[in-house]
Amino acid sequence: MSRTQALSKDEILHLAKLAKLNLTDKEIEKYQAQLGETIEYVKNLDELNTEKALPTNSVVDLKNITFSDGDKNERNLKIDKLFQVDRMM
Amino acid sequence: MLLGKSLLQLKKLVAEKKVSYKEINDFFLKRIQKYNSQLNAFLTVSKNQETGLPIAIKDNFCVKGLRTTASAKVLNDFIPNYESTVTTRLKKNGFNFLGKTNMDAWAHGSSTETSDYGPTKNPWDLSRSPGGSSGGTAAAVSAYLAPAGIGSETAGSVRQPAAWSGIVGLKPTFGRVSRYGVIAMGSSFDCPGPMTINVEDAAFLLKQIAGKDQFDATSSPQPVVDYQNLMKKTRKFTIGISEDYFTNLEKGLEKKIQESIEIFQKMGHTVKKVKLLSPKYSISVYTILQRAEVSSNLARYDGIRYGNDRTHFGAEAKRRIMLGTYVLSYGYYDAFYKKAQKVRTLIIENFKEVFKEVDVILTPTTPVAALKLGEFEKYPFFGEMMDVLNEPAAIAGIPAINIPVGLDDNSLPVGLSIMGNYFDEASILNLAYQFENETDFFGVIKKGISNYGK
Numbered sequence: 001m002s003r004t005q006a007l008s009k010d011e012i013l014h015l016a017k018l019a020k021l022n023l024t025d026k027e028i029e030k031y032q033a034q035l036g037e038t039i040e041y042v043k044n045l046d047e048l049n050t051e052k053a054l055p056t057n058s059v060v061d062l063k064n065i066t067f068s069d070g071d072k073n074e075r076n077l078k079i080d081k082l083f084q085v086d087r088m089m
Numbered sequence: 090m091l092l093g094k095s096l097l098q099l100k101k102l103v104a105e106k107k108v109s110y111k112e113i114n115d116f117f118l119k120r121i122q123k124y125n126s127q128l129n130a131f132l133t134v135s136k137n138q139e140t141g142l143p144i145a146i147k148d149n150f151c152v153k154g155l156r157t158t159a160s161a162k163v164l165n166d167f168i169p170n171y172e173s174t175v176t177t178r179l180k181k182n183g184f185n186f187l188g189k190t191n192m193d194a195w196a197h198g199s200s201t202e203t204s205d206y207g208p209t210k211n212p213w214d215l216s217r218s219p220g221g222s223s224g225g226t227a228a229a230v231s232a233y234l235a236p237a238g239i240g241s242e243t244a245g246s247v248r249q250p251a252a253w254s255g256i257v258g259l260k261p262t263f264g265r266v267s268r269y270g271v272i273a274m275g276s277s278f279d280c281p282g283p284m285t286i287n288v289e290d291a292a293f294l295l296k297q298i299a300g301k302d303q304f305d306a307t308s309s310p311q312p313v314v315d316y317q318n319l320m321k322k323t324r325k326f327t328i329g330i331s332e333d334y335f336t337n338l339e340k341g342l343e344k345k346i347q348e349s350i351e352i353f354q355k356m357g358h359t360v361k362k363v364k365l366l367s368p369k370y371s372i373s374v375y376t377i378l379q380r381a382e383v384s385s386n387l388a389r390y391d392g393i394r395y396g397n398d399r400t401h402f403g404a405e406a407k408r409r410i411m412l413g414t415y416v417l418s419y420g421y422y423d424a425f426y427k428k429a430q431k432v433r434t435l436i437i438e439n440f441k442e443v444f445k446e447v448d449v450i451l452t453p454t455t456p457v458a459a460l461k462l463g464e465f466e467k468y469p470f471f472g473e474m475m476d477v478l479n480e481p482a483a484i485a486g487i488p489a490i491n492i493p494v495g496l497d498d499n500s501l502p503v504g505l506s507i508m509g510n511y512f513d514e515a516s517i518l519n520l521a522y523q524f525e526n527e528t529d530f531f532g533v534i535k536k537g538i539s540n541y542g543k
Contacts, residue, residue: 007415011415012411015411015414015415015418016411018414018418019384019388019410019411019414020391020399021399021402021407021410021411022399022400023407027404027407031407031408031411034408035408035411035412035415038376038412039412039415039425041372041373041376042372042373042376042377042425042429043373044369044370044373045370045373045374045428045429045432046428047370048370048432048435050428050431050432050434050435053431053432053434053435053438054431054434055427055430055431055433055434056430056431056433056434056437057430058277058307059263059264059277059433059437059484059485059486060262060263060264060307060309060486060511060512062264062306062307062309065306074303075303075304077171081170081171082170
């Protein structure tokens with residue numbers, strides 16, 4: 001593998017903020033290198049011609065499932081079964 | 090009397106009143122008590138042992154009232170108040186859950202080393218990994234702490250630990266088995282699947298858990314067929330082999346794979362060369378799409394409604410969330426995520442083309458046999474390379490089964506995968522069953538059990 005381009009510290013901090021993760025300085029340094037290495041590897045997809053390919057949205061050709069008006073909804077969990085803690089207020 | 094009996098044999102013994110379900114369950118609970126401390130296969134042993142056929146469940150399946158952690162400290166004390174469809178169907182069909190098995194945390198990995206509760210040990214060599222992420226189920230079945238188990242596969246997580254622990258592992262077509270109540274990892278890949286000591290148990294279990302589910306919109310309406318029956322039909326197959334799947338293999342492992350291909354030929358099947366896209370592209374597609382889905386699926390763990398907060402994520406989960414966030418972020422979406430989805434289409438079309446020429450495709454399940462615990466660090470991509478041969482089928486969503494084909498030079502199990510066309514689980518089970526009848530898997534599964542014979 002060719003020399004990899006590390007991500008900048010600012011990029012890592014930005015991603016951590018988006019993902020709501022607190023990272024230590026050591027982790028930031030580690031992810032700069034590791035993410036850089038991975039991103040460099042996955043660029044091998046550029047070797048393939050995808051001009052005519054549509055992005056996959058389902059591997060098994062499923063159709064949309066719709067809910068008919070008036071149907072009884074039996075799919076949701078009952079709200080009273082969801083709470084298992086005692087009332088706090 | 091009970092040691093090494095298959096699920097169906099146990100069921101028969103009970104039907105003939107030779108043994109009771111209570112006796113069977115006590116037998117396995119005793120074995121768990123005796124061996125689990127050295128293997129760390131079970132995280133939670135079920136206290137409410139009801140009557141039924143015993144089975145081990147991977148810890149990412151929600152079981153109502155039974156602690157479910159996905160081996161992650163974020164869910165350390167999580168007790169689900171609803172039940173996964175797979176376990177609902179198993180309960181309805183008379184199964185009893187022995188307990189919940191260890192895995193890589195959130196199923197992120199191929200070794201169980203990322204488990205927040207310590208790694209599972211490979212029953213064949215305690216210094217080695219059983220594979221992962223369904224490593225706990227694999228070890229439990231291999232050492233016969235359970236007669237069978239349920240695992241789940243995103244890309245290799247059933248087949249790879251089955252290969253390294255020397256058992257049968259089936260990954261069904263995506264959508265064949267409902268994902269409802271399985272702690273989500275990669276929602277466009279995740280597939281629950283059986284892990285067993287013979288092919289017929291796998292066919293039997295698949296039939297129990299497969300089928301359309303109103304709670305999972307991606308579950309398929311295709312009718313579920315009688316796998317056990319179809320598996321026993323005499324058939325001759327055209328088997329595809331693609332060269333790119335046979336590079337960089339360990340010598341001892343390669344020898345066993347080549348020998349089994351010759352056995353298939355001797356049995357009267359036709360082997361034909363086919364051209365599949367190189368699996369190196371599957372690694373990239375999988376890395377991008379799976380990380381993207383992970384970052385999105387793990388976003389729900391905020392610690393507000395249930396579970397611990399985000400400071401409890403382990404190193405591997407954080408690394409995956411970070412990369413997933415990167416490939417989905419503004420300015421990179423087209424270059425990475427969309428590109429990967431387009432290549433995914435190419436991989437699917439490639440498989441569809443090849444399945445016009447052949448019935449099934451054979452590949453080694455892994456490039457090497459079980460690695461030592463801690464050895465993963467040495468390999469680039471944090472173990473992703475261990476699943477390089479499994480990822481194409483996972484990306485395309487086609488079914489595949491791992492079967493043991495012998496032991497390598499270190500006396501470790503070697504696994505072979507049979508990939509099949511969409512919803513054609515019957516064909517890969519049929520061929521696997523033929524191979525089992527011909528070779529008895531060279532005694533691998535029986536030896537694994539007898540290693541824990543007392």
